[in-house]
Amino acid sequence: MSANLKYLSLGILVFQTTSLVLTMRYSRTLKEEGPRYLSSTAVVVAELLKIMACILLVYKDSKCSLRALNRILHDEILNKPMETLKLAIPSGIYTLQNNLLYVALSNLDAATYQWPSDSQELNSKELSAGSQFVGLMAVLTACFSSGFAGVYFEKILKETKQSVWIRNIQLGFFGSIFGLMGVYVYDGELVSKNGFFQGYNWLTWIVVVLQALGGLVIAAVIKYADNILKGFATSLSIILSTLISYFWLQDFVPTSVFFLGAILVITATFLYGYDPKPAGNPTKA
Numbered sequence: 001m002s003a004n005l006k007y008l009s010l011g012i013l014v015f016q017t018t019s020l021v022l023t024m025r026y027s028r029t030l031k032e033e034g035p036r037y038l039s040s041t042a043v044v045v046a047e048l049l050k051i052m053a054c055i056l057l058v059y060k061d062s063k064c065s066l067r068a069l070n071r072i073l074h075d076e077i078l079n080k081p082m083e084t085l086k087l088a089i090p091s092g093i094y095t096l097q098n099n100l101l102y103v104a105l106s107n108l109d110a111a112t113y114q115w116p117s118d119s120q121e122l123n124s125k126e127l128s129a130g131s132q133f134v135g136l137m138a139v140l141t142a143c144f145s146s147g148f149a150g151v152y153f154e155k156i157l158k159e160t161k162q163s164v165w166i167r168n169i170q171l172g173f174f175g176s177i178f179g180l181m182g183v184y185v186y187d188g189e190l191v192s193k194n195g196f197f198q199g200y201n202w203l204t205w206i207v208v209v210l211q212a213l214g215g216l217v218i219a220a221v222i223k224y225a226d227n228i229l230k231g232f233a234t235s236l237s238i239i240l241s242t243l244i245s246y247f248w249l250q251d252f253v254p255t256s257v258f259f260l261g262a263i264l265v266i267t268a269t270f271l272y273g274y275d276p277k278p279a280g281n282p283t284k285a
Contacts (some may be wrong), residue, residue, distance in 0.1 A: 009220040010233045016217050017237035020210040022244060027176045027203045028102065037199030039102030042208050043095060045181035049212035051172035054165040061163070076166045084170050086156055091174035093149035097142045098211065099182060104138040150218075157219070164219045171215070 028036070055069070077084055095248035158166060175246045183191060190198070221233065246254055 002256045009217060012236045013214075013217045013221050013233045014240065016210060016214050017233070018241045018244070019242045020207065020214060021237070023203065024102065027207050029179065030199075030203070032199075035190070035194050035199045036199075037069060037197075037204045038183070039099060039197050040179065040183045040187050041191070042102070042204065042211070043098045044176055044183060046098070046208045046211040046215070047095075047172045047175040047179055049208065050215045051169055053212065053216060054172065057165045058163070061165070073169075076162055077170060083160070083162070084173075087153075087167065088154040088174045090149040090156075091171045092178050093145045094171065095175045095178040095182070095216070097146050097149070100138040100142040100145075122182050140184060141269070153219075168216060168219050171219075180280070226271040237274070 028039075055073075058072060059066075059069045062072055153167075153171075157164065183196075241257070242254065
């Protein structure tokens with residue numbers, strides 16, 4: 001059962017991450033009238049949706065009893081403040097990572113969707129170079145921070161008996177607080193002018209739901225597998241989304257370095273998950 005949950009959660013994570021990257025990139029580069037939605041508010045809404053989903057799952061696990069749900073939330077969260085505070089560290093890092101993902105996908109693909117005129121070609125090239133540098137730094141920061149947060153969260157999950165959903169509620173609580181702080185600091189003026197949900201459309205809500213789902217799936221992967229396999233699953237989703245960009249969206253041309261990296265990731269994933277059968281004892285003559 002545990003092995004089935006491990007590979008099921010890994011498969012869902014690959015699908016979720018691939019879908020999220022493609023839809024998020026499209027939503028951040030789509031040209032529409034009016035203001036574009038704020039990534040900081042999308043991160044907060046995703047955290048709130050994650051909390052709601054986890055509360056419903058805890059409610060289901062408590063045999064659909066509101067009294068039991070209230071007791072569990074009170075005993076596991078309010079009565080254990082130090083255990084709850086442990087989640088503030090990975091929650092802050094995950095919130096930073098989610099914001100950096102929007103920054104990366106808003107900048108790395110800016111050159112792809114620019115169609116400069118002859119008179120503006122030089123300025124567009126300079127802007128593209130600057131955007132790619134910002135996007136690259138966002139990706140590198142997200143990678144390093146994600147590794148630490150993943151290992152820390154895995155340690156907490158596997159050393160305590162609290163359910164994955166309770167831990168996600170705790171993560172979402174701190175994530176919402178950190179996210180709201182980011183909205184106030186970076187986009188407070190825009191929110192007061194155009195509203196919290198400015199620029200939201202059906203595509204934005206798909207991105208928000210996928211991001212909320214990702215938080216749940218990642219927790220399940222870390223619980224039933226480990227953080228290393230989570231990294232492999234994310235790498236596979238990057239390769240898959242890149243292939244979709246090449247064959248379907250036709251906005252990416254892979255290089256020999258990309259193919260080399262893809263082969264290394266696939267090989268590493270196979271070797272890590274390979275479980276050789278123990279050799280039988282040789283028969284004595």
